[in-house]
Amino acid sequence: KQEVTQIPAALSVPEGENLVLNCSFTDSAIYNLQWFRQDPGKGLTSLLLIQSSQREQTSGRLNASLDKSSGRSTLYIAASQPGDSATYLCAVPSGGYNKLIFGAGTRLAVHP
C-alpha cells in the first residue's frame, strides 16, 4: 500500500530564506507526483506536476525534483516571502484513475 510522508511537519523561517520541503513515498511505481498549496480554510492549489520521466519542474521561485528510485521528491522555495505561508502537500497516484494518496503536509510560516 502506497504511503506518503512529508518532513518537516512544520517550518518557521525568516523572510528571504531558501528552503526545502521533503516528500517520500513507499511505492516507486508512480507515473507522476504533484505538489499543492493550501491556505487556511481554502481549497488546494496545484503548484507543480512532475512526470516520472522528468527529474525537475520549475515554476517561478518553486523548483520540484523527483527521484523515483529513492522514493523522494523535494520542493525548493527560493527567497521565501510572507505570502508563501501555507500548508504544502504532495500527492502521488495509486490504484489507477489518477486517485491520489496525500502526505500530511508541511505547514510553512514565513515571518517578516
Place this chain on the structure above:
Amino acid sequence: DAGITQSPRHKVTETGTPVTLRCHQTENHRYMYWYRQDPGHGLRLIHYSYGVKDTDKGEVSDGYSVSRSKTEDFLLTLESATSSQTSVYFCAISSEDRGNTEAFFGQGTRLTVV
C-alpha cells in the same frame, strides 16, 4: 483556476438527515473525485467517477453514495448524516490523459453534523 464549483460551501445539519453535496465542472474532464479532509487524517478518497454513471468506492466510502448523470456534475450523498461525517469535503477533477493528469480541486464544503 480550473472551473470547479462546489455547493453549498457551508452546511450545518442534524444527525440522521440526508445531505447532498454538489460538484460542477466546466473542464469536461472524465475523472471526478470526492475527498474529505480531517485533522490527523489528511485527505482521504471517498468515491470517484471515471465516466458518466461509472463510479467506484475509495478508502472511506461507508455512509456515502455518489451519482454522476452528466459529465459536469458529481453528487455526494450522506444518506443519514452522523457526527463522524463532520468534515471538509473537496471535489477534484483530472484528465484521463496519462501525459497530463494534473488534478484540480474545488474550494471545499464545510459540513457540520450536530
